[in-house]
Amino acid sequence: MAETATKKTALYPEHVKLGAKMVPFAGWLMPVQYTGIVDEHQAVRKNIGMFDISHMGQFIVEGNDARAWLNTILTNNVEKLEAGRGQYTFLLNEKAGIIDDLIAYRIGGAKFLLVVNASRADEDLVWLKQHARDDVKIESRSANFGGVAIQGPGIGELFPELPARNHIVDRDFEGMPISIARTGYTGEDGVEVFFRNEDAAKFWNAVLEKGKPLGLKPCGLGSRDTLRLEMCYPLNGSDLSPERNPIEAGLGFFVDLTKPDFIGRDVLVKTKENGPREKLVPFKMKDKGPPPRPHYSVFGNGERIGEVTSGTLSPSLNWGVGMAYVSAPHAKIGTQIDIEIRGQKFPATIEKKPLYKKS
Amino acid sequence: MNVPDDLLYTESHEWIKREGEKIRVGISDHAQAELTDVVFVELPKIDRQVNAKEAIAVVESVKAASDIYAPVKGKVVEVNKALEADPGLINREPFGQGWIYVLKVDNADDLRNLKDAAAYRKQIGG
CATH class of the missing domain: 2.40.30.110 (Aminomethyltransferase beta-barrel domains)
Incomplete structure (x- = not known):
């Protein structure tokens, strides 16, 4: 199946400069590897690696009712999410099929950042807007924001004063406003950092430079996939689909069936009762x-x-x-x-x- | 990309080295770079009769499995057992220790249909 890749992240020129092998992925031209998948995989397990995740969708959901509304749209319990924290969760259709898996961060009292899969970003946004309430504002900031995942045991040396696990904080990094979340998709300690597109190259190169003595390597989608698979983290489109629900996927931990109402709940209650x-x-x-x-x-x-x-x-x-x-x-x-x-x-x-x- | 002048090539990125009535076959430097780290090689059976363009071996990278084809009609007479223990030879020495199999060619005239280095270089845009 030939994919037509039209979109480039703000870091595209940096990848090309580093000699990355670029491949189409979910409508984006992304680095699959710089030096080699195994080499990059080992860098993350032993030292530290940095991945461009700017292709992922970033949505801001805001409004007095945002929390209560999201709780009817997502499977995990948003009411339990304190400001400055994130949680892994699912967006389901009426049959409890998985539209997407994502991380929802509460970045203010009534303000949320949803980080979704690139392959589903457009579909997610349509779904969210279709189901939105009048007093909830939903906006994609994907066109203006990028991000990187920096993962590996060396993270503490690279970034002292990390936020706690699953927390997100706003910081100033060499004059650039960034958000740092202690999350990841590799099984190693690490962060996901979000920044404005105009700061992307500067941030990327500053981290590459700072990380050099720590053995930091730029890493592509190839090692991202092998790292996540070793941890059994699912990939939407491969392990998850609208024909599968989170209980079948063994991810019931991220579904709160004690919530009175959310899309897909009825089907999940039955799946739980009868067993998948x-x-x-x-x-x-x-x-x-x-x-x-x-x-x-x-x-x-x-x-x-x-x-x-x-x-x-x-x-x-x-x-x-x-x-x-x-x-x-x-x-x-x-x-x-x-x-x-x-x-x-x-x-x-x-x-x-x-x-x-x-x- | 390295494309040695003394070899022949196929559209499907195998290289061919003439050794009398036999040919030694591997995959090009370009192909190994495209495949990324090779982690497994399935070799053809000795004495297998093969047709031109028949898939007779499999090279697997971390990402995917790729078929390796017979460039011409013939019989498999030798396979590179070293690849079973060290498939990375294909990445490190695609034109040397990373060879895959040796074929006894039925009809040497068939080799005329293969590409020379200049034509292959043109194909891969190098």
Whole structure:
């Protein structure tokens, strides 16, 4: 499937200068790697890495009713979100299918920042506006703002006085107004930083320079994907879709069914009662061999029981790992399954999350 | 990108080195760079009869699996077992230790249809 990439982030010229390999992703031209996926993956696990996440959508939701309204639109409990904090949450359709997964930050008393997937940003905005109340203002600031994720054990040396986990603070960085959130998608300690587009290149280069002695590397979408998969963090479009709900995806922790009303609640209550028909589970190949890939069939006792949604050779484990939706009776940890790769079955075991643990 | 003058090439980015009645086949420097880090190679079976443009091996990067094709009709007579332990050879030495297989060619005339270095350079825009 050929994607036509038309949009470039404010950091595009920096990526080109660094010799990044640029690829189309969700309508954007993004770096997939600078030096190599494995190399960048290891930089994040051992030192520190910086990713351009400016393609992600940034929406501001504001108004006296913003909190109460968001609580009817998102699955997690926004009422429990104190100012200056963020929470992982879902935007669902009426059937509880996942439109998007996102982080909602409360950046003021009645002001929220939603950071959404690039691939769903337009759709999310339409959905939010369709369901909005008169006294809630929803605005995309994506055209004027960018962001980077800076991730890895070296983060504390790079940025002293970090906000606490899941907190977000406004700071001045060398004269640039930025927001720093202690969040990420790699399993390492780190931050996601948001800034105005006019500051993007200056911020990026300042961090590259400052991070050099710490082994900081610019990292592309390739390592972003292998890092998140080792942690079993889902990728919307691969592991999540409008045909799947958060309970099937094993992410019920981010759904508050005690809330009286939110879109998709009724279906989720039923799924919870009856148990999901299929579940998203991590798995690890039994032997060294070809890595699993999305859409490969999964077999249990010779019967087709599901399909792989994400798969790769884990750079940290140097082993084939993945995630798959399998029928619920086969979803228990330790269950032996087979992954069909080019007509041949390869044994694998269903594992506990995450697939990679820091030793 | 390195495109050695003494090799032949295919549209699908294999390089071909003539060794008498046989050809040694690998993937180009350009191809290995496009694929990114190679993490697994599925080699063809020895003695397998193959047709031109038939997919006979698989090179997998962290990102995806890619088929490797036979440039001409022939029989597989040798495979690079070293790639099973060290698939990264394809990235590090695409034209050397990263070779993939050796084919005994049925008809040497078939090699005339392959690209020379200049034509391949033009294809990859280098």
